[in-house]
Amino acid sequence: MAKTPANTHVVIAGAGLVGALLAIQLGRRGYKVTLCERRPDPRTNGFIGGRSINLALSCRGITALERVGLADRVLADAIRMPGRMLHDEAGNLTFQAYSSNPEDAIHSVSRGGLNVTLLEALAEYDNVVMLFEHRCVGADLDAPAIEVEITGGESKRIEADYVIGCDGAFSAVRAVMQTQNRFNYSQQYLDHGYKELTIPPASECGVDPALHNGFAMDPNALHIWPRGHYMMIALPNADRTFTCTLFWPFEGSESFDEISSESAVLPFFEKHFADAVPLMPTLIEDYTKNPIGSLVTVRCSPWHKFGNTVLLGDAAHAIVPFYGQGMNSGFEDCRVLGELIDEHDGDFGEVIREFSKRRIPNANAIADLALDNFIEMRDSVANQMFLLRKRIEHALHAIDAERYMPLYNLVSFSNMPYADAQEVGSKVVRLAQNIADAIGLESGQTMSDAELSRVVAEYISKD
Ligand SMILES: Cc1cc2nc3c(=O)[nH]c(=O)nc-3n(C[C@H](O)[C@H](O)[C@H](O)COP(=O)(O)OP(=O)(O)OC[C@H]3O[C@@H](n4cnc5c(N)ncnc54)[C@H](O)[C@@H]3O)c2cc1C
Structure with a gap:
């Protein structure tokens, strides 16, 4: 048959x-x-x-x-979530759009x-x-x-x-x-594991619910606390909570191994994730009860x-x-x-x-x-040269979206096969880095987006 x-x-x-x-x-x-x-x-x-x-x-x-x-x-x-919201150790917030296209x-x-x-x-x-x-x-x-x-x-x-x-x-x-x-x-295990923690709705952690539509933080961003060799992230849920995920080494200094007792958790979080602590009333309970994933x-x-x-x-x-x-x-x-x-x-x-x-x-x-x-999220997003390169990538994308689509966009906002995205995106990363080197960090940082865009357009017209 x-x-x-x-x-x-x-x-x-x-x-x-x-x-x-x-x-x-x-x-x-x-x-x-x-x-x-x-x-x-x-x-x-x-x-x-x-x-x-x-x-x-x-x-x-x-x-x-x-x-x-x-x-x-x-x-x-x-x-x-059109971008990342970075939380530095002092609690300052910086929003980084994922793309120059607001859609x-x-x-x-x-x-x-x-x-x-x-x-x-x-x-x-x-x-x-x-x-x-x-x-x-x-x-x-x-x-x-x-x-x-x-x-x-x-x-x-x-x-x-x-x-x-x-x-x-x-x-x-x-x-x-x-x-x-x-x-x-x-199979290759990472030296880091993860643990999930919770941020409840605004009303349960002393934040004015009117600020973020009932959420404790802006829900329209993926929140990141980049801390070099580790990080915490938080994604919003429809019930107005956030699920935080702590990505941490299993062993060594500042690791799951080291911060294992109830009494060690709060001081550590107060030092490194100070702005998150008031938003996490069940921190110690969550930390001690929730498993570590590999x-x-x-x-x-x-x-x-x-x-x-x-x-x-x-x-x-x-x-x-x-x-x-x-x-x-x-x-x-x-x-x-x-x-x-x-x-x-x-x-x-x-x-x-x-x-x-x-x-x-x-x-x-x-x-x-x-x-x-992982390295980009936990470390580079807080690096000034990296941020300048990202701004240049966005400027290139805004000038010619087809030709200069950044790697992140190719991976997250397109269906281009990953291997092709890796190849095409890496070229844009290299070009943006060359432009950043040519401009120099100090002058790049002082330029407005419009000025940077003009300089980038000039650079590629000669390229
Ligand atoms: C912390 C973390 C965060 C993540 N975040 C993201 C993200 O933001 N975006 C994203 O795209 N991906 C993310 N992922 C990856 C994503 O979770 C997985 O890629 C996805 O779940 C894979 O789906 P799957 O159906 O192949 O496998 P699974 O989700 O693992 O589903 C397998 C299913 O098979 C069942 N099963 C297992 N063994 C058997 C068996 N012997 N017999 C019968 N049934 C069985 C399980 O019960 C399960 O229902 C994340 C992963 C982790 C760990």
């Missing part, structure tokens, strides 16, 4: 952000999908996270959501809310079966099939035409692929085996969160896979081979960019 979507069975391990979006992509095209998730159904049991409470959604994620008609629904609950912004969304929205959207597809409390514990790559353990003890085998691992950074499907000949794999970069290749098993999202390419691109790149995986299905007229085996080939260089590029951006 000829293979059509209706008689092609795809089993997906993991109904997180990527697994759920992929199931929608396949469900819409008529595939018979079984989605197995180890956790209980978050639509009825509440979302059990374990990772960041909120996430920055940007162009690539939005484009993928548009393809399944969900972008407007998700953006309706999101909070626009450009990243958006803070709730991880749980987004996951539930995707699962709710799946309910309309009779061809998609969702199985919660079904943990994938193994895979048979020849069949293909997955082995699942149902909460309570029973185990079963689910056979399919194709197996897709969307089961996150510690993927069970990938673990089986790792036992195969010529499967490349690496940050890992996972690279592997190929992402498929035998043309019948493939990995998407963090299962294929977990990255550190400093470019806010982990979910966005996983959503882009779903879009690209969907496009390839359409291009290859449904020849799924060919689709996943091509997908793996096309996506791996891009995943490696964003993995590298995310590692680099």
